[in-house]
Amino acid sequence: MREIKYRAWVIGSKLVGYHGMSDSRFAGIEEQEMMIDVRGVSFRDGKIEFVTDREGDEYSFADGTLIAVRQYTGLKDKSGAEIYEGDILLYTSPIASRSKNRVICEFENGCFLFGGFTTDYVTANGKVIGNIYENPELLEVAE
Numbered sequence: 001m002r003e004i005k006y007r008a009w010v011i012g013s014k015l016v017g018y019h020g021m022s023d024s025r026f027a028g029i030e031e032q033e034m035m036i037d038v039r040g041v042s043f044r045d046g047k048i049e050f051v052t053d054r055e056g057d058e059y060s061f062a063d064g065t066l067i068a069v070r071q072y073t074g075l076k077d078k079s080g081a082e083i084y085e086g087d088i089l090l091y092t093s094p095i096a097s098r099s100k101n102r103v104i105c106e107f108e109n110g111c112f113l114f115g116g117f118t119t120d121y122v123t124a125n126g127k128v129i130g131n132i133y134e135n136p137e138l139l140e141v142a143e
Helices: 119-125
Strands: 006-016 028-044 047-053 058-060 066-076 082-084 087-092 100-108 111-114 126-131
Touching: 006 047, 006 058, 028 066, 047 066, 066 119, 082 087, 082 126, 087 119, 111 119, 119 126
Parallel strands: none
Antiparallel strands: 006 028, 006 066, 028 047, 047 058, 066 082, 087 100, 087 126, 100 111
């Protein structure tokens, strides 16, 4: 049975400008997009309402702090890294002169897809090199 896990792309707050000094006049809070491991998911009417991280902080679509939720596929790449929806994998193609290719793990019609290739082939020969949220530059085509 596959383990059900999620990661989420959220807008979170981070303390900046404070380095443990007793004078915190220069400290501030900055918002930034970041990937979190999800501890809990709350559903309403079959849709995700909000997620919580390991510290118990909540992120929701309603308040704009939750951008996307990524589900674990239950699969691992050739180096043992877990594969989540939205991950970008680099693999060697069995055709096209064994060229290196990139595919995105997508969820469609109840299945995880890898750019038209079978799950077994991509996971056995592929390596997670990033995801579409943190590394969109990996999808750019070289000219």
